[in-house]
Amino acid sequence: MCSLCGILGGRGHWTESASNPGAFVSRTNSMTVRRERQERTKLANRVLAHYGLKLADWPPSNYILRDAKGRSVLVSNLSELWSVAESVLNETCDPLDESLLSSLSAQGAKDR
Amino acid sequence: MTDYASLIPISVVTGFLGSGKTTLLRQLLSAPSLRETAVLVNEFGEIGLDHHLLQHVSESILLVENGCLCCAVRGDLSESLRELYSQRERQEVPYFKRVVIETSGLADPVPIAFTVLTDAVLQHHFRLGNIIATIDAVIGSGGLVDHPESVKQAAVADRLVLTKTDLCGEGEVEPLVEELRQLNSSAPIIQSDADRLDAEFILAEDMYHPDGKAREAALWRQAVDGQSTEAELADHGHGHGGIYSFCLQFDQPLDWTAFGIWMSMLLHRHGENVLRLKGMLNVRGQTSPVLINGVQHIVHPPEHLDHWPDADQRSRIIFIVCGLSREKIENSLAVFNLLANSPAMEGVLGHAVNLENC
Numbered sequence: 001m002c003s004l005c006g007i008l009g010g011r012g013h014w015t016e017s018a019s020n021p022g023a024f025v026s027r028t029n030s031m032t033v034r035r036e037r038q039e040r041t042k043l044a045n046r047v048l049a050h051y052g053l054k055l056a057d058w059p060p061s062n063y064i065l066r067d068a069k070g071r072s073v074l075v076s077n078l079s080e081l082w083s084v085a086e087s088v089l090n091e092t093c094d095p096l097d098e099s100l101l102s103s104l105s106a107q108g109a110k111d112r
Numbered sequence: 113m114t115d116y117a118s119l120i121p122i123s124v125v126t127g128f129l130g131s132g133k134t135t136l137l138r139q140l141l142s143a144p145s146l147r148e149t150a151v152l153v154n155e156f157g158e159i160g161l162d163h164h165l166l167q168h169v170s171e172s173i174l175l176v177e178n179g180c181l182c183c184a185v186r187g188d189l190s191e192s193l194r195e196l197y198s199q200r201e202r203q204e205v206p207y208f209k210r211v212v213i214e215t216s217g218l219a220d221p222v223p224i225a226f227t228v229l230t231d232a233v234l235q236h237h238f239r240l241g242n243i244i245a246t247i248d249a250v251i252g253s254g255g256l257v258d259h260p261e262s263v264k265q266a267a268v269a270d271r272l273v274l275t276k277t278d279l280c281g282e283g284e285v286e287p288l289v290e291e292l293r294q295l296n297s298s299a300p301i302i303q304s305d306a307d308r309l310d311a312e313f314i315l316a317e318d319m320y321h322p323d324g325k326a327r328e329a330a331l332w333r334q335a336v337d338g339q340s341t342e343a344e345l346a347d348h349g350h351g352h353g354g355i356y357s358f359c360l361q362f363d364q365p366l367d368w369t370a371f372g373i374w375m376s377m378l379l380h381r382h383g384e385n386v387l388r389l390k391g392m393l394n395v396r397g398q399t400s401p402v403l404i405n406g407v408q409h410i411v412h413p414p415e416h417l418d419h420w421p422d423a424d425q426r427s428r429i430i431f432i433v434c435g436l437s438r439e440k441i442e443n444s445l446a447v448f449n450l451l452a453n454s455p456a457m458e459g460v461l462g463h464a465v466n467l468e469n470c
Contacts, residue, residue, distance in 0.1 A: 014372075014404075014411040014412070014413055014414060015368075015369075015372030015373075015375075015376060017368070019413070020413050020414050021115075024368075024398070024402075024414075024416070036369065039369050040369050040372070040373070043369050043370055043373055043451065043452055044373055046451055047373060047377070047448075047451075077376075078372055078373060078376035078377075079376050079379075079380060081376070082376060082377050082380035082381070083380060086380075092381060093377060093380070093381065094377075094381045094382075095374055095377040095378050095381065095444045095448070096378070096381075096382070096436075096437075096440045096441065096444050101443065101444060101447045104447050104448070104451055105447055105450075107451065108447075108450050108451055
């Protein structure tokens, strides 16, 4: 629940449809959950590429974050991801950072 | 997993010293529909609260390692709530279906929210209800200027209750109301000396209340619609240490995955300065709106409305921030959302519309 401390208990992360049937009634079957995780991994990788990091799905409930040196760390949700990414990089990951946004915009333009 | 809406709601009554928290609480608890309420207080004030389920809790705070102040765990509170729940189950105290915590005047309500939402035991029995902040209308905006604690309490609140308005002269309350609207445009402002105080609305109705959910969403919407003429014209909160509120609207549906990546990243880096966020989102692939609600680094489980209130299905997010640029936040979310729309993502899912058919 906390995006800074990454402290979680039994309840799933707020971004996961399967953990929030109150909001995503029709997105809770296993096929949907798997595909949602794939989408999350792929999209997160587009952001992480700016930092030279790569995320891989580690079903059913974790992800692995790797850096260019081959170091890998297990993360369980998006909030933990940014905390771990900053530790690995020893720098901040800021979605308001102009250089990140330019890099993402360039990726988007390239796709088109 | 227990349905979040069915958990016992914990409301927080906060407000600066002498702002009338206990008096308000006494008024609220006299409502027959709120009789089954347990009350935890940080300090026994001068005004006694005669209630059958009143317990005292001290205010010790444990800082989470590497955590920020909003992520402080109220260890004492956690203990008290566990014990209270246990007593209810053992029928050692009268049955209660909600809890109200009255904080001390200087307390930050956010660690309470953090404790309720993250404690490994509590989160299975309790959920966070409304945060209600009392504001002394006689002291007026001077109280907000002099006490940063008051500003924080008002900024994160779901309901703002003006107390002692009967002691104010004509025209004295309106400037304070205006100031509070600029500070926190999403919270209804209620005068406590109103002839009939709607206790249910103040204490019980929130985005998880089965009957109040739609009304709550309508209030957010109303706040957004009034925003352009009020808070956007504010001096970006310069009078309150940089705290101000603004609303973002998006014509196109948002991609939930992109939104989750963006928001988790934003709150990780800037959560301390995102005092509050509330949103009604048009999520691609969803036929009904998704409601989101956050306090600093903490995000409640999202909820959905059964249907859109009207034909206007734009996403709206109200932010109450401290020193962050609206333009930068808006631009950043737009870039992340566009990334999800790129052809490169189609190979993965063909977008969320297809999710519904899986």
